[in-house]
Amino acid sequence: SYENNTEITQTNADLPANLEVSTLKAGTNELVVTNAGTIYSKPIITIEGTGRVSVYVENEQKFEVNLAEINKIEIDTNKMEAINPDTNILANRKVRGDYSKFKIEPGNNNVSFGGIPTKVKITNYTRWL
Numbered sequence: 101s102y103e104n105n106t107e108i109t110q111t112n113a114d115l116p117a118n119l120e121v122s123t124l125k126a127g128t129n130e131l132v133v134t135n136a137g138t139i140y141s142k143p144i145i146t147i148e149g150t151g152r153v154s155v156y157v158e159n160e161q162k163f164e165v166n167l168a169e170i171n172k173i174e175i176d177t178n179k180m181e182a183i184n185p186d187t188n189i190l191a192n193r194k195v196r197g198d199y200s201k202f203k204i205e206p207g208n209n210n211v212s213f214g215g216i217p218t219k220v221k222i223t224n225y226t227r228w229l
Contacts, residue, residue: 163197
């Protein structure tokens, strides 16, 4: 169900539509991310917001991002690099902690956030061997 009207359209009939929706668990700041593959994945995480945002997997803090100056960061946990996607400038110094340890194991994973992110996108989280 939707509180507000949500409309999704596609204008190019030549391209197939691919829609994936994830929501926070009710009353929490926690997402359930499902890796349908057979081996852990090292996803790309895009976070928008202000201030400091902590990122947890299964209630274990993996890293903290300072969004005070850039408001948006894209973290490639496989390449172990962070960039400001608006300017394509490296932003590794905005991340504290070891984001190389951020892994999405096969099955359901609880990913939660401290602080106040306004938008979080996690991509490339399913991996097969």
